[in-house]
Amino acid sequence: MITESNDVKRQENHLNESNQKEELLTVENLHIKFYSEGKKKITAVNNVSFRLNRSETVALVGESGCGKSVTSFSIMGLISKHVGEVEGSIKLNRKELNGIPSKKMRDIRGRDISMIFQEPMTSLNPVHKIGDQIGEVLELHTQFSKEEIKQKTIEMLRKVGIPRADKIIREYPHQLSGGMRQRVMIAMAMACNPALLIADEPTTALDVTIQAQILDLMNSLKSNFQTTILLITHDLGVVAEIADRVMVMYYGQIVEETDVQTLFATPKHPYTVGLLNSIPNLEEDSKRLHPIEGNVPYLGEISEGCPFRFRCKDAMEKCSHENPPLISLDKQKVRCWIYGEKEVTI
Numbered sequence: 372m373i374t375e376s377n378d379v380k381r382q383e384n385h386l387n388e389s390n391q392k393e394e395l396l397t398v399e400n401l402h403i404k405f406y407s408e409g410k411k412k413i414t415a416v417n418n419v420s421f422r423l424n425r426s427e428t429v430a431l432v433g434e435s436g437c438g439k440s441v442t443s444f445s446i447m448g449l450i451s452k453h454v455g456e457v458e459g460s461i462k463l464n465r466k467e468l469n470g471i472p473s474k475k476m477r478d479i480r481g482r483d484i485s486m487i488f489q490e491p492m493t494s495l496n497p498v499h500k501i502g503d504q505i506g507e508v509l510e511l512h513t514q515f516s517k518e519e520i521k522q523k524t525i526e527m528l529r530k531v532g533i534p535r536a537d538k539i540i541r542e543y544p545h546q547l548s549g550g551m552r553q554r555v556m557i558a559m560a561m562a563c564n565p566a567l568l569i570a571d572e573p574t575t576a577l578d579v580t581i582q583a584q585i586l587d588l589m590n591s592l593k594s595n596f597q598t599t600i601l602l603i604t605h606d607l608g609v610v611a612e613i614a615d616r617v618m619v620m621y622y623g624q625i626v627e628e629t630d631v632q633t634l635f636a637t638p639k640h641p642y643t644v645g646l647l648n649s650i651p652n653l654e655e656d657s658k659r660l661h662p663i664e665g666n667v668p669y670l671g672e673i674s675e676g677c678p679f680r681f682r683c684k685d686a687m688e689k690c691s692h693e694n695p696p697l698i699s700l701d702k703q704k705v706r707c708w709i710y711g712e713k714e715v716t717i
């Protein structure tokens with residue numbers, strides 16, 4: 372009997388492990404190009420490929436302008452044909468999303484994939500009550516009755532730690548603090564229990580103490596809902612708090628990808644090293660902060676070579692002519708000539 376139940380347990384553990392590795396989102400060879408003056412196109416995202424497995428939290432990090440938000444907008448199907456082109460494959464549960472009719476994409480948004488943004492006021496409607504805004508998502512994607520929608524809305528608000536949820540549903544966004552508004556956004560995003568939550572700089576606009584509370588909340592969502600989270604941030608402190616894996620982005624490309632421990636212990640790409648060195652360290656004198664010199668180049672400014680070479684202390688002759696491929700090392704993938712040239716596929 373004991374052996375049998377142990378066997379069952381082992382089998383369950385095995386299943387759980389393979390469940391955790393089950394892929395949810397696969398992005399392959401993603402290119403995002405925007406139309407500029409005339410017929411010219413500028414590339415904002417250049418050949419990005421990655422995979423998110425079920426229940427994991429993956430951070431996409433990089434300085435402002437690296438292409439993090441536009442990557443997430445393309446996953447949400449929010450890049451209109453009038454402003455640019457999205458090429459490549461974006462599959463959720465092995466089903467292609469890129470290029471599907473906008474009506475189909477509207478069904479998926481909010482139900483299978485939802486998103487929270489840096490500034491909740493831009494996504495909450497100021498003239499509608501909190502309860503109605505969450506209710507609308509449920510009305511769109513479920514068959515719930517009016518009463519069920521109300522109960523579910525209150526339940527979601529309670530789950531994200533909002534006190535007096537039954538009163539809050541009758542209030543307007545401006546009556547809440549920034550932290551509470553972000554909780555409302557999270558409740559709205561989680562209302563239909565989406566498989567994928569994209570959080571774009573969810574704590575950037577908040578005070579440090581509120582930031583910590585929102586990160587705690589996101590950590591509890593991870594364990595309670597088993598949601599897969601794509602967390603976009605420029606803040607490596609946030610990454611350390613919540614992510615399992617990290618992808619570092621520079622000038623529209625992924626330049627390093629690894630698990631969070633490896634990233635902090637043995638960063639490989641000179642850009643990642645630079646980002647880590649620029650984290651303020653409480654024990655050090657603030658004068659010893661080491662920001663990366665220079666800026667992310669303007670889009671279209673660089674036609675060949677490695678786009679980081681201008682800011683890189685290790686740049687070699689080759690870096691001016693050839694953009695390095697993403698190669699696989701023992702524990703991480705990196706795009707830098709220092710480490711050789713054997714290209715990887717995801």
Ligand SMILES: Nc1ncnc2c1ncn2[C@@H]1O[C@H](COP(=O)(O)OP(=O)(O)O)[C@@H](O)[C@H]1O
Nearest residue numbers: 405415434435436437438439440441442454670
């Ligand atoms: N609609 C647009 N038209 C033209 N360029 C755009 C548009 N949206 C974003 N970009 C450009 O794409 C690049 C990446 O932007 P974004 O993804 O917002 O960066 P991040 O989120 O990493 O700060 C930026 O250079 C930005 O100016």
Ligand SMILES: [Mg+2]
Nearest residue numbers: 439440441571
């Ligand atoms: Mg952004």
